[in-house]
Amino acid sequence: MAMRALVFAVVFGVLAFAHAGVWAHGYKQHDVSIGHIWAPPSEGGAISIYGPLLNNGAAEDRLVSVESSLPGAVVSLEAEGDDGAVAVQGDIALAPGVPVSLAAWGVHIVLRGLEQPVKAGENFPLTLVFEKAGAITVEVVVEDEASGPH
Numbered sequence: 001m002a003m004r005a006l007v008f009a010v011v012f013g014v015l016a017f018a019h020a021g022v023w024a025h026g027y028k029q030h031d032v033s034i035g036h037i038w039a040p041p042s043e044g045g046a047i048s049i050y051g052p053l054l055n056n057g058a059a060e061d062r063l064v065s066v067e068s069s070l071p072g073a074v075v076s077l078e079a080e081g082d083d084g085a086v087a088v089q090g091d092i093a094l095a096p097g098v099p100v101s102l103a104a105w106g107v108h109i110v111l112r113g114l115e116q117p118v119k120a121g122e123n124f125p126l127t128l129v130f131e132k133a134g135a136i137t138v139e140v141v142v143e144d145e146a147s148g149p150h
Helices: 002-020
Strands: 027-029 032-034 047-049 051-055 061-068 074-080 086-089 092-094 100-102 107-112 123-130 134-142
Touching: 027 134, 032 134, 051 092, 061 074, 092 100, 100 107
Parallel strands: none
Antiparallel strands: 027 032, 032 051, 047 107, 051 100, 061 092, 061 123, 074 086, 074 107, 123 134
8 A cells, every 4th residue: 555655656746747847946948847956065075966857858858968157066977876886977868758867876967076065055057958958057956955855
């Protein structure tokens, strides 16, 4: 019964995202919907960025690059494997209708080499560049991990 409730919650969340197009602090760029983009406070000159992406189109799109104006930021797309090893990704595929979660346990955006710490309560712009949908600048909300995305 608990598994059925979990499946229902996940399916309902995906459908709500697909039909609404975006969540709080969400964005839409052509066929790509971008939900609430957030990050925990930076640690050791690096910050990881999370949030949901959804391609509402009929053809695959790709997140091909990310641009940041934070001083010193070097951007990469990374994924942590089951063995804890980090692999750098060239891009992120967005299949039609399949949600992609930028998350700590999967692929996500990392900014390294930050010259100043980024603290909870701060926001900063980040530009996501998609192969077909083009570039869109989103606002990253920095939140304590305990509070998570809203």
